[in-house]
Amino acid sequence: MFSQPGKTKFQVDLRQHLRDQNISGNLVHLICEVAEASKYVINAVRTGDLGVAGTSNLYGEEQLALDVLSDRIMRKRLQHSGVVCNIASEEMEEIFQVTSNPQGMFSVAYDPLDGSSLVDVNLAVGTIVGIYQGQDLLQPGRKMVGAMYILYGPRVSLVYSVGKGVYEFTMNQLMEYTLTREQIQMKPCGDIYSPGGLRKKYNESNERFIRYLEEKGSKLRYSGGFVPDINQILMKGKGLFMYPALDGSPNGKLRLLFELNPMAFLLEQAGGAATNGEIPILDIEPEGLDQRCPVYIGCREDVSKAGEFLNGTC
Template sequence: AIFPQETDGEPSEKDALQPGRNIVAAGYALYGSATLVALSTGQGVDCFMLDPGLGEFILVDRDVKIKKKGKTYSLNEGYAKYFDPAMTEYLQKKKFPEDGSSPYGARYVGSMVADVHRTLMYGGIFMYPANQKSPKGKLRLLYECNPMAFIIEQAGGMATTGTEAVLDVKPESIHQRVPLILGSPDDVEEYIACVQKHHKSS
């Protein structure tokens, strides 16, 4: 992610400790059977693929938009023992829908970039929540959560900590950790509703 410099002279820690709303550009690279770059300068998201013959990146998807609602969820369920009641209820809703609709499929690579990219392209929700072992979350706000949140919001999706938009969090330290839930807006809003329900009852 790239932030504007707020101070004169040499860049300082203060320049880095800005909320994600101040980001001017963000992107990620994904290497596999093809090398892909997703990039946003605040005017939508474009995807580029490396052409090995030309040695250049070619625009392959312009102004990518995430689906309003997906069909998959992505998180490490190995930590289910440590999930809070809101996350447990949300997963139950995805696996056993009360309205008779099809359950969500589970997709989890374990690489955040790969999991977020799939969520961007096909819709759904990616979750790395806080839990009993990591009460502040595991992913770093400034250089893991903010760039992905910026990309997802630019594509029409949502990114939240559960209590506020990721891009609105005011960082206090370079390596600060936060929970991260992002993806299709309908799916993220349903998760937020579960969080709010449990906060009211606690």
């Protein structure tokens, strides 16, 4: 087992580690419930139906059977956790209220299986989760009390933060999560870039920024999955992911509540940054569940440079 930068002396499981973080017992329980749900999701990914469910989500996107099953697994686990009052999923049309009494409870926004269309070609996918205190989900991501993602790849890993640094846990043969990296940190700048969207639909500012990255020797690394691409940047400690405004899609593709806020929280905790090109992702006031926005996320200096190109100062 290894950590960052040195080796840990003993194997530490997730629950034990969370209890040492001096957070509420309810938050410990919630994060562990998500971890338990992920065990059923990975089983569904490995053995489940790859066909179409015959339904659409609130964005009009055709749902896969795995999307629906993963959402059901996650929602049931959260619903019966005893510590969640409101749930919002990328696969649901509205907020699901578990209880009208939010005292000591949390609200959770999640994408149950981000990148699900990649499963049939055996590429990595993931679950993304953002946690808020109380019942209000439509507030800036800066007010989250925790964020996490689970990557279902050659190994299953869980990465989380409760505002006290970023930690990675890996699922072992007994399907238990044990600590593998602690206090993960990003370098100021990197040499990897992951550009989403069709490049021919980029505006001139984004095109110039891409040329700048290429000229400085950055290598293109893009899987088509948000979770594996962010995980690569975070674990290598360098790089930039971007999904900019496109011709015909001025708000990009990725959803603020379900995808961008949790990842921005994690990257900032690791010393990185995330912006829509004008303001930090975590400072954006959400206007609804379906809100999307452009994103530039990764090493702080690279994100700052993207803003300079977009604002015409570079």
